[in-house]
Amino acid sequence: MREEEIKPDKKIDIRGLVCPYTFVKAKLAIEDMEIGQVLEILVDYPEAIKNIPKSMQDHGQTVLEISKKDDRNWVILVRKEKE
Amino acid sequence: MEFTDEQVQRYSRHIILPEVGGKGQKKLLASKVFLVGAGGLGCPVGYYLTAAGVGTIGIVDNDEVELSNLQRQIAHGTDRLGMPKVESAKKTFQNLNPDVNIIALRGRLTKDNILDIINDYDVVVDGSDNFPTRYLVNDACVMLKKPLVSGAILRFEGQVTTVLPGEGHCYRCLFEAPPPPGLVPSCQEAGVLGVLPGVIGALQATEVLKILLGKGQPLKNSLLIYNALSVSFRKVKVPRNPDCPICGAHPTITALQDYDQGYCQLGG
Numbered sequence: 001m002r003e004e005e006i007k008p009d010k011k012i013d014i015r016g017l018v019c020p021y022t023f024v025k026a027k028l029a030i031e032d033m034e035i036g037q038v039l040e041i042l043v044d045y046p047e048a049i050k051n052i053p054k055s056m057q058d059h060g061q062t063v064l065e066i067s068k069k070d071d072r073n074w075v076i077l078v079r080k081e082k083e
Numbered sequence: 084m085e086f087t088d089e090q091v092q093r094y095s096r097h098i099i100l101p102e103v104g105g106k107g108q109k110k111l112l113a114s115k116v117f118l119v120g121a122g123g124l125g126c127p128v129g130y131y132l133t134a135a136g137v138g139t140i141g142i143v144d145n146d147e148v149e150l151s152n153l154q155r156q157i158a159h160g161t162d163r164l165g166m167p168k169v170e171s172a173k174k175t176f177q178n179l180n181p182d183v184n185i186i187a188l189r190g191r192l193t194k195d196n197i198l199d200i201i202n203d204y205d206v207v208v209d210g211s212d213n214f215p216t217r218y219l220v221n222d223a224c225v226m227l228k229k230p231l232v233s234g235a236i237l238r239f240e241g242q243v244t245t246v247l248p249g250e251g252h253c254y255r256c257l258f259e260a261p262p263p264p265g266l267v268p269s270c271q272e273a274g275v276l277g278v279l280p281g282v283i284g285a286l287q288a289t290e291v292l293k294i295l296l297g298k299g300q301p302l303k304n305s306l307l308i309y310n311a312l313s314v315s316f317r318k319v320k321v322p323r324n325p326d327c328p329i330c331g332a333h334p335t336i337t338a339l340q341d342y343d344q345g346y347c348q349l350g351g
């Protein structure tokens with residue numbers, strides 16, 4: 001699936017945060033969403049680019065895409081599969 | 084409610100647990116737990132529930148901090164000698180977590196005041212040091228259908244059990260009536276290893292959090308016995324007694340009663 005086809009239902013900007021708060025913020029955001037909705041996470045902490053997708057998958061969510069925006073910034077798209 | 088940045092940090096290790104999460108943490112912050120006793124068991128239970136962010140914690144105790152308490156009652160301190168235990172505990176807990184509203188009640192629970200006092204709370208924790216209070220608290224919780232997490236300690240052994248009225252056993256299903264005062268260890272026999280209430284209190288606090296979160300299996304219909312010397316945990320089945328005088332089909336106890344306080348205040 002190409003990026004422009006996925007429309008996020010909610011976006012969070014957690015640039016400037018480090019672990020574990022990157023995942024904490026992302027988890028809090030996804031908890032408030034409906035199943036099937038997509039969360040866009042804008043992140044600049046290198047560890048989090050690996051860790052957020054891994055933790056999201058461990059919690060039963062689907063990681064749709066991880067893409068580099070520019071030198072520092074990444075976007076992670078996660079679809080909520082379970083509460 | 085929305086979490087503040089401080090709360091996101093403070094509770095982050097809860098929030099990342101699938102079984103707790105932001106929703107569970109909000110449940111805890113909206114919960115009310117009542118502690119009977121601010122002694123050996125009440126201190127660690129209150130400490131951990133405060134750290135966990137249980138929003139309202141009520142504590143009742145009639146005693147003042149004495150030097151002999153400090154071997155095990157970790158919420159108090161040498162600079163608190165003579166201070167009411169509930170005041171001392173409140174100070175310690177408020178300092179640990181200002182999110183928590185600590186309601187300190189100096190006094191004794193009696194058949195006349197207990198129902199009003201505990202009625203507002205979600206879970207009751209018994210950390211009392213005497214049989215009269217233990218039975219009074221059990222009976223009141225059964226009457227109000229309130230979950231009760233009961234703990235007891237003596238020497239190197241401790242017990243925990245969780246009473247879910249209507250669903251499982253109660254304390255009287257286990258021991259129908261208080262033992263006569265002569266059969267209870269006297270003060271000079273009632274030693275306790277100082278760390279023991281820490282172990283048992285931590286187990287009680289765990290039970291409370293599980294009940295509030297609705298996760299896991301509570302110690303319903305069972306009694307957990309910990310022995311520090313042999314390092315053993317035994318889980319003994321405690322079936323509900325259909326003829327229990329308070330929670331049975333035809334209860335014979337229909338009003339609360341105060342027993343004689345003719346016991347040594349052990350353990351607490």
Ligand SMILES: [Zn+2]
Nearest residue numbers: 253256327330
């Ligand atoms: Zn019973």
